[in-house]
Amino acid sequence: MATQDQELAPLASQSLLPGKQPKRSPTLPSESRLGNAEEQRQKMAFATLGNYAGLKAIGLVIRSKDGPRFVFHYPAHPSNKAAERELRFGTELDPEPVQEDDLSYDSDESDLEESDYSALPALSKLNITEKVGSRKKKLDHEDQPKGDDHFDNEDGEHVVPWEHVFEFPTTDLESILTPSRAFHKKKFELSLDPLRFVTYPMHIREDGTWKKKKKTRKSKKSKKEGSDPEGSGEKSDEAKKPSDNSSEDGDDTGGMTMFNVVFILNLPKEEQDQRIHEIYEHIIKKFNKALKHAQASSNFVWKESEMILTMKEKAREERRPMSWVWNEILLQSTLAGAIRDVFLATSNNKIATLRLATTPPLELSLQIPVPPYLTSFPSSDERAMLGLLLTSANPIIDEEGNEDPTHLNKHFALLLLDDETKIISEIQADNTELSAPLIECIRLCKPTLSFLQVAQTNSIEVNSLLILAQHLIYWRKAIAIPPLHAREMYIVSPNCDSRKLPEASVAWRKAFPLAPSLPGFLAALSAAPRPYKTFSPSKDHRQTYIDMLAWAIRGGWATQLRTVAWICVWPEILYEVQYQLKAEALEKAKNKSQTSSQSAESTDESGNDKKVVDPNAPMTTEQAAEQARLYRLAKKADEDAKEFAAEFANMPAPIATNHPSNNSAAHLKNMAPYIIKDPHKVSHEESLYIAALGKRWTDPKVRECWFRFSSKYFNGREALEMIALQEGMKRKETWSILMHYQENILVCKHW
């Protein structure tokens, strides 16, 4: 990094490309992303995407027998502004963070900002040459319609408001946005600074049809089409008989050979790729695929496109204002409506539910998934996601400890994210075959009961309950949390969005008129962690207090304080095991020396067996040397054993005290306590420690639980709060057993 030093000139400093590896002062700890922080970073990226998606417009482009056509775009007048961003980082709450544009270091970097590019001398001259140029400057700014109405420009040309999208004429856009077959079902990504056009183009099948041939009456017709291998041939074919095969079987594709729903985005540079990836995978690809299906099954895209194009053509002649035309189109075309819905839902971080008017109607939902909560603390250089619940309790971890979205832990409970009656009425309004079971699921599930408990008390299949719950979670109506319980501890979430305190306080007062104020409640929770029941003034208030807690967790105000533990082996135990091991070794050595003297001949014999070739040969010098060496070795081993025995005899015998942590015997002074990192995968010695500790419990129940719990739960990841549920035990009983282990486990409390 020799160059780094010179590179770091103040204020204007720029480091070389791979750079950003400054010389670290040797003493300073390096930052690291632990646990699932990296994974979370990725999730965060698309979670923030929702609100600031940078989605500017969605356009539909087709190529028909009339060539490429720009069919429709939404919104009618898209804005060209770059996406806004969350300006806060980490868990900061400042009401007015500094605008990034105001930061003066930005202006130092501005040699890379767009504003300066346009000022490049040569390119600005181009405009001059353009004006000098003989050709009519068709694309000049004054020609671009800004408003709703048609007008004639100075050359007497009719300027139509919808024939420009952003600053581009649609006639140009439609040609550049109808990529060739090479892009069929591939990601097409074009950037025309500052916009990015991303899509998943759909072409007609090679045989000139939109759907796979079926052995039906249409086989004759498809054969006819199939005989024309090229699209051009097909075009002429279609042109010759324009309407004879049209409406009755609905297969007049108008010579449409491809269509393409284009998503137009404007994103901050450093986030572009990640966010485009997300919207592409979750929205763009799925939407285009669904339309392909609709086109194949009922010629949907072409029919709708034809209708929209006809409406636009008519409106062009009648010089209708754009707003009127767009209203009409959106009213009449379900495809246009679907495009609008996708646009609005995606840019507002909602779920788009679409119903395409095909036969049978095609329903689909599109969303960019949002994590229901954060699992690690947002670091100070991450964009803030205030108000999102912070918890390490992850319901989709399977038995092996891997994250599996299809797996929902049955020991978790369902917490609705909105008012129960409101959610139920929404589901009723949807009225699908799932509505009734979902409503039943909502009615049965309580945030205090695990799915398993709900299933058992109502004698229903737990798996079907989990499926319904997953459905609610997917639709962002609920989240899964560890069941609420008055014995557990809850604290104020470090990621709570205090900016919302004024409004939330009003809502709280409305929901719980007799309870303490929201700030008071939160202050009490945050002051010192203690079992939640101690906040409730009497047993009669328990239910209300649980409701209050559910409210607070739903809003990301509170989170559970969970306890994790590791087995901590005190020197007394370490010594005991060491002593035992040495004693065993000594015993073994003694036995061995006895047996070895006995078996000396037998080993000789076995040795002779090998050299059976020549038993009576005289001893060679080599053999003599070997014998001498063996003798020396045996002597050495003997001496070692004696020394070992002597040393062992000098060791004080281990004494088990009631409190190994306080054992201050001299021989334990220099030993440090030992922590077993993962009792599931232990070494031989570690298993001896666990066994030695197990022997100390006099109560058989406690001893039995020690062996059962230790390998499963004392690994620093499993919360002790979940033991009772997972083992099917009483909470109180579990805790009283755990209290026995207190001295020998290292506990840590975190959310």
Place this chain on the structure above:
Amino acid sequence: MIQGIFFARFLPQQGTKVVQQSPPGCIVSEPGVDKPRLFDFETMAEYIIPRQAFCNRYVTICDPDNKYRILGHPVCIQDEKYERNEFMFNFCIVIGVEVDKIPYEAVVRRLASTFTEMEIQNQFLSLEGGSKSQDRRSIAALLEIIKEDLNNYNECMIPVDDATTINMKLFPIYRHPPPVKSWHVPIAKMKFAEIIDDTWDLTMKKVIHEIDGIKDVRRIAHDADVALDLTKIALQHLLYYDSILMIDLFLFGNIYAPTPNMVDFVADRDGMQNECANYVYINGPRLSNFYLCRLFTSLCTSRTLKEWIKLHLDQSFPVLNYVDVRRFIQFGVIKGLIYRVNKYAVSSQYLASLVTGQSVQINRGDVLQKYTDGRHCFDQITVEQNMGDAKIMEQLRQFQKGDVEILYR
């Protein structure tokens, strides 16, 4: 890493053509080159020289296999001297799709602007391959040098002819750092003393001189005799280049709590325990790493450091004799093992007034009122109002009884 670089022109008779390329055969096949092309140029041609409406701007396109990205800046010069009255060209760079494209944007724009200028001045491009090209480099050679120099040195300086030199450099663009708060404490990540020299900005030098990992931003500004906003800008710069990092203000009255990452510390991932031990056991004999685990796990949301030290003292473990607590906490915060639990004041009346828009009168307490909406931590009040924790609490008592709640978050 530039995979290929090429110069394309629109020829009135032949359409879009690649005139020069480097390495040979990477875009269109060349006689004598038997390597596979990066992508099918015919498919991409319409994006290399697009319609006039899309010219004179930065245009990028990915190939159908989503393996390469072509960065270009198509230029259209209109002049009567050209056939069809226009001259269209594009200098394009091909990079892998996964490569950070941001640094190359400036290069592409610079190529476009330089060659546009040269074309306007002396038809450098349109006469390429013509007669009087003795005293200047050929475009093929230029492309070769640009590609090699940028790939190997991240910069290039190429004399094109007597009058023109192309200077280009790849500049990385980093993420915006979080804004600097006056109650944060910067810690140097590099030894500034070794790299600082006379050419450095004076303000920056003054500010850097005061960075010791203890002083907060406001104090640095004060001690360096630099205005607070300038100090923040200087620090923001250092932050941008990742040469400092920001942590919170260390006081023994602070509260820190563990995060779920603690499991990684106890499991000693990446040898973290020894790293920590080297950093914090500087007050006395080095203890076993076990004590570090115990110290970290005994932090909790309601325990100030003072109480935490007392707790360990009661268990006959004199923390201060062995451990530099400030460095210990610093280590935990930087590694994400612990987080600072901040203290906030919330006045219900003030909250209500924010909703209704009516102001509330508080006798004498009005300096603090604007801080009582739950968004301003005590550190901020301390720094901005020059008050210690105890004094703030005393002031808050001026508010109506029971109105102000203290939130730990």
